[in-house]
Amino acid sequence: MKPLQRLQRWQTHLPDWLQEWLDVMIPLLQIVLIVLCAWLLHRLVRRVLRRASTHYQLPHELLMPINVVVRWLIVSGAVLLVLERLGVSATVLWSAFTGFATVGAVAFFAAWSVLSNLFCAFLIFTGRPFTVGDHIELLDNAEKPGALGRVVDINLLYTTLQDVTEANAGALVQIPNALVFQRVLRRWRAGSEVPANKIHTAPASAPPPPAALPVAGGSAGGREPDAVPPVV
Numbered sequence: 001m002k003p004l005q006r007l008q009r010w011q012t013h014l015p016d017w018l019q020e021w022l023d024v025m026i027p028l029l030q031i032v033l034i035v036l037c038a039w040l041l042h043r044l045v046r047r048v049l050r051r052a053s054t055h056y057q058l059p060h061e062l063l064m065p066i067n068v069v070v071r072w073l074i075v076s077g078a079v080l081l082v083l084e085r086l087g088v089s090a091t092v093l094w095s096a097f098t099g100f101a102t103v104g105a106v107a108f109f110a111a112w113s114v115l116s117n118l119f120c121a122f123l124i125f126t127g128r129p130f131t132v133g134d135h136i137e138l139l140d141n142a143e144k145p146g147a148l149g150r151v152v153d154i155n156l157l158y159t160t161l162q163d164v165t166e167a168n169a170g171a172l173v174q175i176p177n178a179l180v181f182q183r184v185l186r187r188w189r190a191g192s193e194v195p196a197n198k199i200h201t202a203p204a205s206a207p208p209p210p211a212a213l214p215v216a217g218g219s220a221g222g223r224e225p226d227a228v229p230p231v232v
Contacts, residue, residue, distance in 0.1 A: 001096070016037070019154055020212075027085050027086065030085050031082050031085050031086075033084070034078055034081045034082055035082070037078075038074050038077070038078035040074075041074055042070070042071060042074050045070050045074070046067060046070075049066060049067060049070070052064075053158065055127050056120075056125060058125050058126075059125065059154075059155075062121060062125060062144060063120060064158060065118070065156075066148070080093055082098070082182060101228050102157065102218070104148060110187070114157070116177075116178040117156065117157045117158075117176050117177045118156050118157070118177075120177035120178045120180060121154065121155070121157070121177045123157045123181070124154060124159070124180065125154070129180070129185060129187070130185070130187050131151065132150055132151050132152065132153065132154060133150065133151060133190035134187055134188060134189055135148070135149065135150050135151075135187070135188040135190075135192070135194050136151060136161070136185055136186065136187050137185070137186040137187075137198070138175065138179070138180070138183040138184070138185060138186075139183060139185075139186060140178050140183065140185040145198075146183065147161060147163075147166075147175060148161075148163070148164060148165055148194070148198060148199075149161030149163045149164050149173055149175050150162045150164060151161050152172070156176040156177075157177065158176060158177065159174070159175050159176075159177055159180060160172055160173070160174050160175075161173040161175065161200075162195060164199055165198075166199055167200055180200065183203070195213050199203070208224060
């Protein structure tokens with residue numbers, strides 16, 4: 001005999017007033033158990049994320065939105081389970097879930113440019129193609145020069161460079177994180193010197209001297225005309 005059948009058979013031997021209380025207490029205990037499991041799961045996930053943040057040295061700005069997303073996922077799942085325990089129809093829950101999922105998908109595609117920068121920021125912090133203090137140059141290809149500077153800040157949306165070229169020395173350049181993964185990257189680690197030909201622009205060559213123009217009324221062969229003697 002299955003445990004559920006045993007419980008139902010045992011319940012039939014109880015007084016009527018106690019059965020009515022059990023009809024209320026059992027769903028209540030299930031709801032409390034769902035809330036407790038959701039709370040424990042949230043604490044466990046937060047601890048795992050905190051350890052991952054310490055291991056990969058992730059900034060607080062990146063860890064905070066991840067915690068928010070995880071918390072809302074756990075809360076949403078717990079709410080659906082609680083509503084199901086309260087007797088809400090599974091069809092209604094599924095319709096509500098698909099509606100929220102559709103709205104979320106539309107919002108995801110609408111904010112794809114921002115979300116791509118967030119995802120690329122996560123890859124920068126974990127994969128470490130460069131770090132703060134490095135000098136990097138973004139290239140369309142391996143030959144064409146691009147933005148060159150020292151990395152001074154990496155946030156969720158932008159990588160900020162301090163321009164080191166002679167023409168724009170000291171200027172700050174903000175590059176979207178997604179653009180970093182769409183370009184060829186040349187890197188000089190912190191402490192390495194950037195080649196001088198990358199920093200100093202080549203001096204402009206002097207223009208050639210203008211060609212001598214022929215004098216109007218000159219003699220044939222291009223010789224200067226003889227001087228006319230003064231009249232006495």
